[in-house]
Amino acid sequence: MRIGFMDSGVGGLTVLGKAIRELPCAQFLYYADTGHAPYGTRSREQVLDMVHAIVEFLVDKGSDAIVLACNTATGIAVSSLRNRFALPVIGMEPAVKPAVENHCNHGKDAVLHKRILVLATPLTLQQEKFRDLVDKVDTDHIVDVLPAPSLVEYAENGIFSGTEVEGYIRHLFEGRDMQRVSAVVLGCTHFLYFRDLLIRILPPGILLIDGNEGTVRRLVSVLTETYGTAKVASCKNAGNSSCIDFYDTGHVPMAALKQNSYLKLLDGSVQQVKGEMQI
Template sequence: MQQPIAVLDSGVGGLTVVREVMRQLPREKIIYFGDTARTPYGPRPAEEVTRFTREIVDYLIQFRPKMIVIACNTATAVALEDIRSRVTIPVVGVIHPGARAANGRTQSGVVGVIGTEGTIRSAAYEHALKGLSPNLEVISLACPRFVPLVEQGNFRSAETYEVVQSSLESLKCRQLDTLILGCTHYPFLADTISEVMGNNVTLINSADETAREISTILHDRNRLARNEALPVHQFFCSGDPRMFKTIAQQWLGEQIELTPVVWQVPQIG
């Protein structure tokens, strides 16, 4: 029986990680939990985010996953070590993979980080980046208006452009050449963010690097799926499933059309 990779997020943002896992590891079964009823996590106290993350992990553990991926930057920042201490399987976050990618890409040594209030308040990206290269200049900015846009499926509109432009105004005068999308919701807005920031700024989406880390860990532990049959993925959300399913199908596109999917709304908390 194929053990799945469990992926959790505060809402739809973790689907950016799921898409990369599906692309890089098409034989892996995915169990996804989006906490859409309680999103966003960014403004919430760290203790509350940790409690929510524990509840989701407790729910997902019944599926006997071989790995847990915390595909939420806020939850990674405040709850990663707590969850690692509670389970015996590998737990992967999204902050260190993104930091490594940015460190390898920047030429100017000035890296921007945008994220939720909780992620920016934790300074997790700054610590990770400075740990890799102490001389980096890190400019961090909370963008709390982004997640609600994504959860509403509002990726490209006049309103979206106005929100992104006003939110990022203070970054445009800085000399950064690399910008970390420090929330897994933000890649949904990547086209607009890139348009606002200009061609000289490289956007870092940690989803690709996170999927590579997942692959490396499973390979090293000899746990990569070898089944020839396509896996049956399971997607859970704690809130209204209609918008969640619409966004998931739109974002995952052909990858989700090629594999069987089960959609469910569980009760947790």
């Protein structure tokens, strides 16, 4: 089974890592549109055109399913992609629902005195799909949003720590009473690379919640519904190694040096996979 992943860059590797743990025998294609990153500061029309072109390429390469490992791409393109292509298209959305559910499980006092902060790209926060999500689950009006456009660029440049990015994050939170926040939703796959830094900066006890695990659960569920239990089970044979084909902007195979840097980032999140990654 071949599963195509796309993102504007390295962020989707955080989702791919979880998918490999669940389906270690599947074949994966990963398209990093780094030449157009970051998506979150581009126009809706630009992102729509780019994502459709990438998914068409991945479908032509024989993908049995597509994962939009990008919240911005999902918000803009997932509906039109599902209308255009017959295969499963799995999208992502900021994990607002589990954050709200967890928040409400702490009782009335939490609802009255604590809030949830969604950290995402500007374009994700502007999309009707995101606003509809918040309207549906945030009945107590406890969700706030905070755009963080530069975090994607820091991640793409491999800057995951240090005084510059730490200063940027601290500046984001200036003027906010973070003691009143119960959870921060990481609404962009790139933001997971800053988890350790965020834990150090934020007050103790704030949960960091992302949608990666839920996305992979949905992927496995949809694959099972579409192709059957036996075929999906065959992809869970951890005795075999995962095969990953990397592609870059322009539908070209990724350069070896860049592939190696991606594999290093991926290896950090796929410590349980047996065998070697093959390119």
